[in-house]
Every structure is written in C-alpha cells, then in structure tokens.
Amino acid sequence: MTETQTQTIVTRNDEDRRYEGHVDGVLAGFTVFRIDAKGRLHFPHTEVDPAFRGRGIAQTIVAEAMADVARRGETVVPHCPVVAKYLRTHEVPGLTIEWPDQPRPE
Template sequence: MDAADIEVVRNDETHRYELTVGGVLAGFTEFIVDAHGRLVFPHTVVDPAFRGRGLAGIVVERAMTDVAERGETVVPRCPVVVKYLREYDVPGLTIDWPDGV
C-alpha cells in the first residue's frame, strides 16, 4: 500500500470522512452536527479487509486536521478519536471533551 493510494475526503451528505485505498472505500469516521454546530464523532470503521494498516489513525488524523482548518469544534465520543486526540496535538483544533471521556 502506497501512501499516494490513500485519500480522505469529507462527505457532508453522509456525515463522515471517507478513506479510500486505490479508489476503494476502506473506512470512515462518522460525525453528527449537534445543536451547537459542533461535530460529534461517535464511530470509526475500517473494513476488515484493510485492518492492520493503521488506516483508522490516518482517517482520524486527516479528519481532525480538516476540522481544525475549518475552525469547527470536535466532540470526541469514538474511542479511536479519543485515543488519537489524547496522544497527538492538532494545531488549531477546538475540542469539547464530553463528561466521562
């Protein structure tokens, strides 16, 4: 798998950031826009055929970078997103940590 084969795009119609490998949908991280306009991230999925390649981290990394560039706020609920945000700083990202996370 070449890094050039990996693409992550925001799909506002499906409310998720989609990761493709060689043009094939390999995974995504979902978001819900709450009443305050924040992006709540409840779930990240990687197709079993693509697991073990670090793709969950890649889709979350690129999603968080894009959200920061857009000036939006993240509410992390997905364990993958929570873990990523606890381990890495995303410049310019505003995070509203939910209670109990």
C-alpha cells in the same frame, strides 16, 4: 512511502456526514460525525473494512479528519474511542475539543 505501499486518500462526505478513507479508489474506512445545534461535530464511530485492517488506516482517517476540522474552525466532541485516543496522544494545531466527560462551566 515505499513503492509497495498505497496511499490512503481521506475526503469529507457531508451528505453521509463522515470522513472517508479510500485506498486505490476503494472505500477502506470512515469516521462518522453528527452536527449538533451549536455546530459542534460529534464523532461517535470509526470503522475500517476488515480487508484493510492492520494498516493504520483508522489513524490516518482520524488524523486527516481532525486536521480538516481544525482548518474549518469547527469544534470536535469525541465519543468514539479511536478519535478520543488519537486526540489524547496527538496535538492538532488549532483544533477546539470539547470532551464529553468534562463538566460544563456554570
């Protein structure tokens, strides 16, 4: 990281059920999750403030969120295109993924 770049700090906000990305203390974006009856985290939406777009913040938020979910031993169900694309192109060690378009075993 160069001196002119700023770091995105990602935290889990359980009250609002989302992972938030802050840049210099300002909320730059977030990815929302909902927890189903089985305890799985469904990720329906990711959003970045227009003032922060083009900096890779969405990918940073999703990467940190997926790593945290893996550490917690939780399961992800990706509905958000940003989350789904990240998971299709990156391996997250220890992460359990249930793709919403996969048929359930009988």
